[in-house]
Amino acid sequence: MLKKFILLILLVVTGAFAAGCQEKAQPDDRLNEYVDLWNDKKFEKMYETYLTSSAKKTYKKEDVVKRPNDIYKDLAVKDLKVEFKQPKEEKEWDKEEKAEFPVTITMNTLAGEVSYEETITLKKEEKEDKENWYVDWKPSFILPEMEKSDKVGVESIPAKRGEIYDRNENPLAINGEAFDIGIVPKEFNESDLEKLSSLLEISPEAIQKELNQSWVQPEYFVPIKKLPISERPLALEIIELPGLYSKRVEARQYPYGEAAAHITGYIGKINAEKLEKLKEKGYTAQSLLGISGAEEAYEEKLRGQNGQRIYLTKESEEEVSIVEQEVKNGDTVTLTLDAEMQKKLYDQMKDETGTAAAVNPETGEALALVSVPSYDPNEFALGIAPDKYDKIYNNPDKPLRNRFYQTYSPGSAMKGITAAVGLNSGKLDPNKTFEIKGKRWQKDESWGGYEVVRVFDNDSVVDLESAMKYSDNIYFARVGLEMGAETFIQGLKDFGFGEEIPMSYPVRKSQISNDGSISKEILLADSAFGQGEVLMSIVHLASAYGGIINDGTMMKPVLLKDEEQGTWKEGLLSPEQSKVMRTNLRKVVSEGIAGKAQVAGKEIAGKTGTAEIKSEQGTKGKENGLFVSYDQKNPEFVLAMLLEGVEERGGSTHTVQVAQKFYKSY
Template structure:
């Protein structure tokens, strides 16, 4: 019997040793687990978890939680590697095995080392090594009760700067006004009305904000972000019941307001169409340049958004910092921009100022205007209605649109005629009377001029007296083909080489296909259309020995000749003398008002706009001029509806003061 008992004990011992020997090692289990992990097979991974872990998190939650974390963080190239250990866990019930984790995420690379806690537990298949899972195995900063937050961090938008670094568009810290519904008190309606009045917003807007589905009595509901110009309103409402004030940084602000609205433009929320077109790092919450320089230089100004992955306890897992946008330094002269706007702010028109020596843009002004800050901080109700109902299209810039240039084109006609030997500088053209036509084939149509004091007219006199007949005949003598080529050398039918989008100037819809149209085009009527920016650029040729300069907006831009020798050397002095006479000679259309403080040369123009069947129409007035002494300022101004205000003389009156120091 003793022998039998001993044998039985030996068999049991052998069986126990056999079971131990058949059990997978913790290292083998770890390798299997990491294989499943590398494949992000969370269902399989759950099968390796300890009973304590399973009691803490069920299978479905485990799978969903970790799939969501990896998906939200855009985790890619996940690599889990087991480490080496010198420890012998034979006979142990717990062991810690090293491993490393690496991956790329939307916020950059993540890598760390950890130790996996394995415990020996009794299972249906006998004792097995099971993993005491920890959320820190996913990200070492993550705990059981914490969640992962992924947020895009907004870059500071670059500033738009004028000459000397003065801001045209900048970023400011300002105040946001919020309301807590449950704290508005018994006088809720009166309080809301007072706030609406003080903040100059419709009461309905506040009511709509408070009626949103997510709002509770304790919610802080934003109702208005104050512009820097409205900060005083904060003190008027801060003591009212239910009002909360908070600081908001990085808000776009346009300090020049109406004076530079069409130049700077504004930013706004990206549209679905813009998002589809832009793609990249833009999202549904992005803001984008909508108009003006904000639109033109969007790629430079916007910067690159950053990404932040953090826990709900604000522990940073990974961070890719936002890259601030680039500042854009322009050549704009703030003082001249403001003064130019003051001169035409009650009108409908545009003023463009260039330095004719290098093409630098000194001012781009359009009227009527608007405050671009309203697109950022909200429109006062009365202003918005007026803005939307105006017939003068205050949203649209006038300096980059095209109009009939009237007599301002006559120096260009002269240049083309000289280049084609249709006229010479001193040759006198015989012109009798106020009307002219080449022959009876014109029927009842003829070209008219203002007076017939001169019957022998040379180029200088023709410019001073703005003789329509002289320039109509010059165009006819040049011929349609050569005249068209000459206009194209001056930039017509071309894309303007300018960062700011400019409508192309045009000659005629179907070409100069008749003598009448050719003649009319010679003195700026017909179908010819020209933008103020283009006109200013064309006149740089009279200051640069015949070379026309491309307009520039950026301080970093080099002087660029757009077209060479558009004015022949033989005719420059005669044209310059004529343009000076327009201002200095009593017969000149820009003689009055006399201003002894300036010395300028220029050309006026009036374009009559008539609808079919009308005997009289509205008039656009023009004046383009440059400084004679320093030759560092050239201005082209256009004002609409001047027919009852003296025509182009009104434009001269508004423009001359801009040449004063």
């Protein structure tokens, strides 16, 4: 019994001792607990359990709990980190009523990192008959130098978008101005609605919709449409109407308009889908970004980075900066394009449907990239009216389609590549002749009713020169069969077929066939003279011929002026074989079927091509006419041109004539 009594006394004493230890908690331990909650943003528990009575009298719960949460949300605060280092020297805190410790507060905000030191004061208080240490809270725990009455402000300084220039510093996309045409409702005469609709090319319903917005007041300026600065005469005519006014506003300008639209592209408001993907990069619902063309391809270079400043406004109206991220304007982008050459080429092609690429064979620089029909990027950048957009979008000629990005059947323009593959592989002797009679040929009866058809039958003994001059399908079909599928496929791969075009501006890769193989003789024969399933972009076609005339070295196509130039493929031909090809390409014009390409003072050389788009042999389909050409006297570029729907206009001869007009003007 005595033992039990002694044990009970020991338990009571031990419990009392433990309770006494708890009552005498140390301030540094208490602060450690507080900091852990702070790092987890558990502001409510911090307020309820750890604040001094005086702090709770001075600051409401919403000051300590709701306000930091709201501020941190508005400032996009991440990675909040509060660090408290335990003091090395122990102190007898029982004799103290107050303790002070330094802490470091660090956070990442939308304007950059904020890092500062604060001194935290803990006071000894007795609550509910227990003595403990409590934090004397103050607003500077939220942001440095913050006081109770301060207001937090955020200033955004928009970055200027980088501009786009051609190789000669001609502007292609610049930051300029536009006319913002608007109505003051109380001064507007409803009878002028139809006239205004006609002048602005906007439906009366669309204008009325703008005027019916909830925020509109009779005396307010209601924006209706932006006009390019070049439309000054139209703007002046419009503001003569009662109640119509114009303001000058900042706007993206495209001085070469339709001529370079598919190169420049345009900028526009970000949509919800893209915003979801890009919001981590600082894009907002109000952001403008590149929608197509170089504006889209080089968005990262052009966009820049907005400046941001977080500041406090004191009662005295003094502003105190917390952190500032300097504005970084977008970079200037210089293209290899020759804008004046681009315009001249566009002017010759603007009434056509098709595409063209002019590429320097020695450097790979793209000097012109044309897609027609086109559109005015200025209208799109300023906010094109829905009915106008629908008209362009539904145009059967597809002016929004970037045709130099697309791939097409090369037709007989393929024959130059087939010849190069044959020569380089040793499977084609340029002096070897085939005896070909008539316009139709098939290897044997295993081909059934299928025959290869040639246009001309003036030569019955055909060598490479004759076949090139008269674009002989039968000759090249037989060359392909003698070469064999394995050699032919490898040769095309050597020319870059089946791989991504090594260009910073996106262009679709070319294909040998739908599945990359050629397992049937008829497909091999067709592919060798440019039908079959072979597809090429106009950029690749120009680059390939650049390799043929450049002693067998094909340069990678480039559009950025500061992009490193380099070889894409080499050893496609020996210098001697390249000379043979150059001679034959010149004779295609001087003696063969491309005679209409002749230009005084120039030695135009090249290869024509007609690609038939039809479901089966013997039927009449649509035709694309091609002509790949260059001036042998001054081979600064290879021009590859493709025009769609030439079947009623002379086939590829029509393309030859359009190219000839360009050479005369250039």
